[in-house]
Amino acid sequence: MSDIFQSPRGIFIAALFIALICTLIWATIYGRRLARTEVTDLVFGNPMKAMGGYHWVVSGVATVLLLWLYFSWDAARAFFPNAANELCQVAKVESAVIPMRSAFPFEERLLRGTNLLNRDSTQLEILRKRAQSDVFDDAKKAELGALVERLTVLQTTLATPESLSPDTKAALDDIAARIDAATAKLDAAELSSDALAAVKEAQETQAGWGAASPEVPDAPVTERGAIFASIAPELTQIADDYVAVRNTSPAFLAEVESLESAIKALGKEDKPVDDFRKQLNKMLKRIDDGAVFPPGALDSVEQSLANLHSVQLAQKGSLNWIDSLAMPGGKILSGNTACSEQGSGRWLPKPSDTVATFLRLADPDIGFKNIPLLSIKQKPVAEMAGFVIPDWIADFVPGEYPRHQADGTIGENLKSKVLNIATGNFPSFSVPVPTGHVWDSIMRVITGLFLGILFGVPLGLLMGLSRLAKGFFDPLIELYRPVPPLAWAPLILTIFGIQDDGKIFLLFMVAFAIMVISARTGATGTQLSKIHAAHSLGASRWQILRNVILPNSLPEILTGIRISIGVCWGTLVAAEMLAGTTGVGFVENVARKQSDYEIIWITIIILGLLGLMFDLIMRWVIDKTIPWRGKG
Amino acid sequence: MSDLIAEHIDMTFTMPSGEQVHALKDVSFTLKEGELLSVLGPSGCGKTTLLNLIAGFLRPTGGRLELNGAEVDGPGVERGMVFQQGALFEWLTVAENVDFGLRMKKSPKAENQRKVEEWLDIVGLQGFGDTPTYQLSGGMQQRVALARCLINDPDVILMDEPLGALDALTREKMQSLVLKIWKETGKTIMIITHSVEEALLLGERLFVMAPRPGRLHKEYNLPFAEWGLTQDLRDVKKHDEFSRVREEILGMIWNMEEEIMGKTA
Ligand SMILES: Nc1ncnc2c1ncn2[C@@H]1O[C@H](COP(=O)(O)OP(=O)(O)O)[C@@H](O)[C@H]1O
Ligand SMILES: [Mg+2]
Numbered sequence: 055m056s057d058i059f060q061s062p063r064g065i066f067i068a069a070l071f072i073a074l075i076c077t078l079i080w081a082t083i084y085g086r087r088l089a090r091t092e093v094t095d096l097v098f099g100n101p102m103k104a105m106g107g108y109h110w111v112v113s114g115v116a117t118v119l120l121l122w123l124y125f126s127w128d129a130a131r132a133f134f135p136n137a138a139n140e141l142c143q144v145a146k147v148e149s150a151v152i153p154m155r156s157a158f159p160f161e162e163r164l165l166r167g168t169n170l171l172n173r174d175s176t177q178l179e180i181l182r183k184r185a186q187s188d189v190f191d192d193a194k195k196a197e198l199g200a201l202v203e204r205l206t207v208l209q210t211t212l213a214t215p216e217s218l219s220p221d222t223k224a225a226l227d228d229i230a231a232r233i234d235a236a237t238a239k240l241d242a243a244e245l246s247s248d249a250l251a252a253v254k255e256a257q258e259t260q261a262g263w264g265a266a267s268p269e270v271p272d273a274p275v276t277e278r279g280a281i282f283a284s285i286a287p288e289l290t291q292i293a294d295d296y297v298a299v300r301n302t303s304p305a306f307l308a309e310v311e312s313l314e315s316a317i318k319a320l321g322k323e324d325k326p327v328d329d330f331r332k333q334l335n336k337m338l339k340r341i342d343d344g345a346v347f348p349p350g351a352l353d354s355v356e357q358s359l360a361n362l363h364s365v366q367l368a369q370k371g372s373l374n375w376i377d378s379l380a381m382p383g384g385k386i387l388s389g390n391t392a393c394s395e396q397g398s399g400r401w402l403p404k405p406s407d408t409v410a411t412f413l414r415l416a417d418p419d420i421g422f423k424n425i426p427l428l429s430i431k432q433k434p435v436a437e438m439a440g441f442v443i444p445d446w447i448a449d450f451v452p453g454e455y456p457r458h459q460a461d462g463t464i465g466e467n468l469k470s471k472v473l474n475i476a477t478g479n480f481p482s483f484s485v486p487v488p489t490g491h492v493w494d495s496i497m498r499v500i501t502g503l504f505l506g507i508l509f510g511v512p513l514g515l516l517m518g519l520s521r522l523a524k525g526f527f528d529p530l531i532e533l534y535r536p537v538p539p540l541a542w543a544p545l546i547l548t549i550f551g552i553q554d555d556g557k558i559f560l561l562f563m564v565a566f567a568i569m570v571i572s573a574r575t576g577a578t579g580t581q582l583s584k585i586h587a588a589h590s591l592g593a594s595r596w597q598i599l600r601n602v603i604l605p606n607s608l609p610e611i612l613t614g615i616r617i618s619i620g621v622c623w624g625t626l627v628a629a630e631m632l633a634g635t636t637g638v639g640f641v642e643n644v645a646r647k648q649s650d651y652e653i654i655w656i657t658i659i660i661l662g663l664l665g666l667m668f669d670l671i672m673r674w675v676i677d678k679t680i681p682w683r684g685k686g
Numbered sequence: 687m688s689d690l691i692a693e694h695i696d697m698t699f700t701m702p703s704g705e706q707v708h709a710l711k712d713v714s715f716t717l718k719e720g721e722l723l724s725v726l727g728p729s730g731c732g733k734t735t736l737l738n739l740i741a742g743f744l745r746p747t748g749g750r751l752e753l754n755g756a757e758v759d760g761p762g763v764e765r766g767m768v769f770q771q772g773a774l775f776e777w778l779t780v781a782e783n784v785d786f787g788l789r790m791k792k793s794p795k796a797e798n799q800r801k802v803e804e805w806l807d808i809v810g811l812q813g814f815g816d817t818p819t820y821q822l823s824g825g826m827q828q829r830v831a832l833a834r835c836l837i838n839d840p841d842v843i844l845m846d847e848p849l850g851a852l853d854a855l856t857r858e859k860m861q862s863l864v865l866k867i868w869k870e871t872g873k874t875i876m877i878i879t880h881s882v883e884e885a886l887l888l889g890e891r892l893f894v895m896a897p898r899p900g901r902l903h904k905e906y907n908l909p910f911a912e913w914g915l916t917q918d919l920r921d922v923k924k925h926d927e928f929s930r931v932r933e934e935i936l937g938m939i940w941n942m943e944e945e946i947m948g949k950t951a
Contacts, residue, residue: 583773586743587831589761591787591838601786605777682776682820 061262063406067132071123074116081113119405127395128404130380131263136279137376138263138270141386142393143279143286144370146272149388150289151359154296158356160363167346171213174340178206181333189326201316201334208309209341212301215348219303226299226355232292233358236285241365243281253280264407270386270393281369296355300344310342403652411652421490422641422653427660428492432484440478448473492660494554494636499622499668502558506565506618511611514573515603524574535567539625543632552633557626564625565618572614576607609676609683616672623665638664689753690717690740690842690874696748697735708899709735713749715893715902719841722868722911723876724889726935728942732900733878737844740876741765754841763787766840770847772827774819780806780830781815787838805833808870809863825856829863836867845877849884858919861887865914882935886910886928887919894935896942904938906931
């Protein structure tokens with residue numbers, strides 16, 4: 055326990071964890087006390103009772119953070135930084151003995167031999183019945199029946215103690231003895247000087263838990279761990295040897311051989327006989343495995359394994375508690391080359407790692423796939439002008455584009471100069487412009503939304519005022535609007551390209567339909583008396599549209615924009631996952647392919663916060679621009 | 687010259703289903719400049735339709751309407767409207783509502799502001815110029831609607847149950863205000879109401895309309911509006927003559943209502 059506070063990050067997380075627990079307890083007690091003083095109102099269902107209560111907000115937030123720290127094992131890592139490494143060593147031992155333990159009713163219900171015998175007997179019974187089927191003539195019935203009987207006898211031989219060969223018995227005894235030796239070593243808890251030196255070395259050179267990949271570095275950094283590690287290779291060898299032990303004797307093998315030729319002699323000519331032959335063959339192969347031993351033959355091995363297990367538990371000591379209490383929802387597993395977290399410790403990233411990864415990604419020089427998340431870049435004005443000004447403007451300038459001359463030079467004229475400006479091909483100063491994945495996503499949404507508003511609102515107003523416009527455009531919009539936007543994505547991205555154009559058009563489609571419908575609802579909802587009043591006050595058609603119908607529709611239009619942003623945001627992220635090379639959705643999709651849970655969670659949080667930001671902005675705009683809403 | 691003349695007005699609505707509603711039949715009258723006319727009648731007898739025709743929101747299916755010697759064709763600033771619920775533009779402030787008509791005419795800003803102040807003063811809303819209209823009470827909203835209409839200097843003011851949604855006290859104050867404006871501006875005012883008392887108080891002339899089809903049933907010439915200019919309205923109501931005419935008209939309207947019930951039953 056001397057190494058609890060190994061790193062500053064660990065100290066911080068541990069302190070945070072304790073502070074959160076204290077906060078939770080304080081807020082809960084405070085809330086309870088407040089509830090007890092609230093005796094004046096005896097009525098159940100009074101909505102006033104849902105107001106206020108900021109201490110409950112505090113306990114809610116503290117609970118979420120605590121759960122996150124707890125289930126991501128960040129708290130465990132802060133308090134017990136070596137636990138994962140030690141559990142990794144234990145896992146090495148556990149995975150080494152699994153091939154042996156799984157043959158016995160430790161974690162299983164039945165002894166493996168019992169299980170196999172049970173299964174084979176059922177199969178033999180089926181074959182016995184099938185041998186008497188009427189597709190065979192009487193002679194064949196007798197022959198096949200006899201073969202099934204011989205197989206049954208052969209199978210029974212395996213369970214007979216007398217037929218256990220001395221060699222097999224010796225091999226099993228040897229295995230039990232070797233397990234006992236390893237157990238004794240574990241029990242003695244002694245390390246060679248080499249092993250001790252290796253532990254020292256690992257303490258100094260090996261990165262800590264989660265500091266680098268693999269997540270749990272597997273060289274033991276404690277003596278307790280090193281003891282487990284030291285017996286793991288030997289146990290792996292023992293397990294290999296155990297699996298190779300078969301209950302065979304010369305007499306058994308001879309009978310197998312004889313049966314093999316007898317079955318082969320059945321021939322392949324007759325279809326039903328051939329089918330039966332194949333099944334007999336399969337049965338013979340199973341019995342030939344020799345995986346069934348006489349009762350009691352394996353008792354010594356079983357006993358040794360049980361002993362090993364209890365010594366293991368004793369040696370783990372406090373690790374047992376850390377494993378089950380501090381690291382819930384999963385465990386440390388040992389693989390071929392390294393150890394890894396499984397369960398919530400794996401897919402729920404640790405808050406401290408998440409922040410660290412976020413800070414790394416947020417560094418504009420690193421970013422994700424060479425593109426920063428969000429940063430400022432110097433961009434020449436010419437490039438932006440070239441993007442905005444359509445190239446075909448130059449085509450309308452009188453004259454012809456210059457052609458190259460005999461000496462290979464190309465002259466300039468007004469037409470080519472205009473083209474240069476339209477394509478952004480001119481020297482200019484640079485201005486700072488935001489760039490990055492986050493910015494790209496935001497710009498796509500805003501551009502799509504802007505175009506949707508630009509075209510959708512006028513059309514919607516027109517449809518709210520004109521029977522012709524409504525009738526004409528309604529089928530068009532109602533034809534594409536009910537289709538989920540993502541169903542359009544493959545088509546749109548094919549037509550307009552997987553870069554910005556396709557995504558912006560997709561978002562435009564989404565926003566356009568919503569804006570048309572909301573502007574139409576707004577225009578339709580204008581009170582006739584207001585329009586009458588405006589007419590009597592001398593307003594022209596255009597003035598009525600601009601000064602009465604538009605402001606009257608503003609609440610619906612703004613609500614439409616708010617809905618559009620939400621839907622566009624969702625659609626965009628999915629579209630970015632489908633195709634493209636930038637954007638938050640792209641980042642998440644790549645992280646998904648690499649199973650990088652930290653980045654996945656970071657993108658989820660970024661998307662959530664941006665969505666929330668959009669909504670808050672819209673709510674603010676709505677409060678500021680239409681305070682009269684619902685009060686007309 | 688600036689008389690309002692209605693000659694044999696006929697109005698038949700044709701519903702989308704083809705069904706026809708005969709809303710007005712053969713309505714003729716002449717309203718001289720500066721006259722105060724109130725129109726009374728049971729619900730559905732075509733009062734609003736008549737007003738909408740004069741305002742130019744509807745075109746009659748028969749007869750003709752003339753103001754200042756010219757045929758009424760479409761809405762115009764010379765015919766101002768005041769509606770029951772004010773029909774204010776709730777996204778504008780009081781002042782912006784009042785100068786709406788002037789802004790539509792693009793008249794100079796400074797002059798607009800002066801006029802707005804003047805009219806807010808007349809209707810008793812000094813200092814409320816920057817208040818959003820949705821924060822005003824019903825009575826104050828009607829004052830804004832009056833000012834918004836009057837600032838355009840219309841020849842005829844058409845009011846469709848302007849005080850119908852107000853409580854009794856506010857209503858009485860507003861009735862005085864209407865009389866005051868009538869006296870001070872000398873405008874032609876046509877006011878529709880479903881309250882007999884109000885019709886008597888706010889009408890030099892009073893039309894009682896009958897339903898199915900809507901038509902002028904009876905006309906009265908009354909002194910009460912003139913009295914109301916100098917006396918307290920409550921004293922006017924206490925007069926025997928006032929009670930007598932009120933009972934007579936009430937009886938008339940009761941009969942009409944009963945007739946409708948009898949017809950539908
Ligand atoms: N636009 C319209 N279309 C069809 N019928 C209408 C229309 N406007 C009014 N009407 C009918 O004309 C009659 C008179 O209506 P209205 O002038 O509103 O009566 P009032 O104002 O006296 O209550 C009613 O029967 C009404 O249903
Ligand atoms: Mg009406």
